[in-house]
Amino acid sequence: MRVTAAIHRAFEIAKIDDRLYAAFIEHMGRAIYSGIYEPGHPQADAHGFRRDVAQMVRDLNIPAIRYPGGNFVSAYNWEDGIGPKEDRPVRLDLAWRSKESNQVGINEFAIWAQDLGIDMMLAVNLGSRGISDARNFMEYVNHPSGTHWSDLRRSHGVEQPYNVKMWCLGNEMDGPWQIGHKEAKEYGRLADETAKALRQLTPGAEMVVCGSSNDEMPTYPDWERGVLEECYENVDYISLHKYFGNSSNDTLNFFGKVEETGRYIQAIAGVIDFVKAKKRAKNDVYICFDEWNVWYHKREQDSKNWKSWDWPEAPALLEEDYNFEDALFVACLLNEFIRRSDRVKIACIAQLVNVIAPIRADKGGKAWRQSIYWPYQLASLYGRGTALRVSVDGPTYDCAVADDVQYLDVAATHDAAGGTVTLFIVNRHLTEAADLRLALTGFEGASVIGHQVMEGHDLRATNGPDSEAIAPAEGSGLAVEDGTLGGSVAPLSYHVVRLK
Numbered sequence: 001m002r003v004t005a006a007i008h009r010a011f012e013i014a015k016i017d018d019r020l021y022a023a024f025i026e027h028m029g030r031a032i033y034s035g036i037y038e039p040g041h042p043q044a045d046a047h048g049f050r051r052d053v054a055q056m057v058r059d060l061n062i063p064a065i066r067y068p069g070g071n072f073v074s075a076y077n078w079e080d081g082i083g084p085k086e087d088r089p090v091r092l093d094l095a096w097r098s099k100e101s102n103q104v105g106i107n108e109f110a111i112w113a114q115d116l117g118i119d120m121m122l123a124v125n126l127g128s129r130g131i132s133d134a135r136n137f138m139e140y141v142n143h144p145s146g147t148h149w150s151d152l153r154r155s156h157g158v159e160q161p162y163n164v165k166m167w168c169l170g171n172e173m174d175g176p177w178q179i180g181h182k183e184a185k186e187y188g189r190l191a192d193e194t195a196k197a198l199r200q201l202t203p204g205a206e207m208v209v210c211g212s213s214n215d216e217m218p219t220y221p222d223w224e225r226g227v228l229e230e231c232y233e234n235v236d237y238i239s240l241h242k243y244f245g246n247s248s249n250d251t252l253n254f255f256g257k258v259e260e261t262g263r264y265i266q267a268i269a270g271v272i273d274f275v276k277a278k279k280r281a282k283n284d285v286y287i288c289f290d291e292w293n294v295w296y297h298k299r300e301q302d303s304k305n306w307k308s309w310d311w312p313e314a315p316a317l318l319e320e321d322y323n324f325e326d327a328l329f330v331a332c333l334l335n336e337f338i339r340r341s342d343r344v345k346i347a348c349i350a351q352l353v354n355v356i357a358p359i360r361a362d363k364g365g366k367a368w369r370q371s372i373y374w375p376y377q378l379a380s381l382y383g384r385g386t387a388l389r390v391s392v393d394g395p396t397y398d399c400a401v402a403d404d405v406q407y408l409d410v411a412a413t414h415d416a417a418g419g420t421v422t423l424f425i426v427n428r429h430l431t432e433a434a435d436l437r438l439a440l441t442g443f444e445g446a447s448v449i450g451h452q453v454m455e456g457h458d459l460r461a462t463n464g465p466d467s468e469a470i471a472p473a474e475g476s477g478l479a480v481e482d483g484t485l486g487g488s489v490a491p492l493s494y495h496v497v498r499l500k
């Protein structure tokens with residue numbers, strides 16, 4: 001198939017917020033315990049954190065991480081995780097029917113995040129708790145000294161406050177499964193008052209209010225309108241969550257879900273604009289897509305398991321094995337985030353280690369990178385700077401979730417400081433190569449300085465502790481001639497092409 005496309009130096013979408021490549025990790029399953037933290041493991045450091053896992057995280061260049069939940073946060077007492085470890089209570093985690101040992105709490109997590117240069121994005125419990133506990137938590141975390149909670153932190157060996165800037169006001173409060181689930185107005189009021197209180201403590205702190213748990217919720221998108229009508233002026237972001245799957249074994253429809261996500265983003269952008277106009281507000285609210293990933297391979301079985309098990313500690317849960325098809329899907333989804341970087345400022349892959357994660361770690365054993373690790377890494381490394389418009393003219397397909405889906409999915413970023421342009425290209429066609437001609441206006445003299453490709457794998461192939469065969473390789477066959485990037489893009493392939 002022939003595909004013509006074009007970018008222009010002056011046709012910018014938006015400056016990309018680095019936090020578009022953020023992550024999420026929750027106290028659930030083996031994400032924390034025997035994921036990032038496993039004292040006694042041969043790779044454990046002095047604090048009990050696994051060095052092998054930490055290195056894989058470091059290589060992702062993650063700017064920020066949302067913690068400690070998720071559904072977990074809605075019944076979490078943050079104070080259970082501070083002070084001497086031997087005095088910390090074991091609690092029942094109501095969200096995942098597990099035992100929480102509290103051996104990792106805010107101070108341990110901060111050590112891990114600081115060591116990796118990742119900013120914390122902290123969620124407060126607005127399910128079983130409220131304003132008072134949220135402000136206590138923030139005082140412990142952000143106040144310098146001279147008060148009950150800040151001095152308690154200092155007595156725990158942390159002299160300097162963490163100055164955490166990003167705060168999430170609860171989690172998925174529209175979901176009937178959530179501890180402390182609320183109606184939109186009820187939650188919107190609570191979020192508004194909590195945001196105001198927290199900002200008294202940390203002026204300039206950024207507030208993320210909960211949007212719908214996904215775009216199939218019966219209350220979507222009225223939930224967003226109802227919530228924002230209560231708190232618009234006091235929040236900075238509204239969260240979106242969406243998980244994806246291919247249970248019907250229809251690859252093109254799976255890939256088409258990226259278009260569906262575009263509609264989701266567009267709808268919420270519309271709701272934001274509506275509420276802004278209605279309130280005659282001056283401030284802008286952006287989207288924080290703080291949970292996204294593929295989640296379906298073991299979902300049904302997992303949900304049967306955890307609903308009936310007898311409160312195990314750090315059980316294997318949601319340990320999805322990602323295949324090559326999932327990697328191509330993640331590449332397309334990240335392209336969509338780049339294209340919508342005008343409205344989506346923060347996005348968090350959910351999650352980071354073991355639980356629906358790009359990194360897996362066997363207890364006592366090896367860690368490995370799953371297929372989806374790579375598109376996430378390549379976007380995080382090279383998808384910075386400014387997003388450029390890409391016009392694509394090529395064959396399209398219709399599927400259950402969307403019509404007119406371009407087979408060739410392309411996003412482009414321009415790093416003016418480094419003088420580089422990066423093109424992220426996925427050929428979603430099952431059998432046909434694309435003969436691509438992409439005109440580069442305003443980038444005279446640019447040539448290919450790097451080309452990485454993922455291609456040629458069985459769609460169902462996965463990585464494991466002893467094989468990481470699904471990984472980027474050196475690409476070839478795309479070159480710039482007369483200001484046009486041209487060449488052949490194989491079916492079912494992902495390319496990251498860097499020009500300078």
Ligand code: AHR
Nearest residue numbers: 026070071072171172350
């Ligand atoms: O990431 C797993 C779970 O998915 C989170 O706890 C919850 O917020 C979402 O439903």
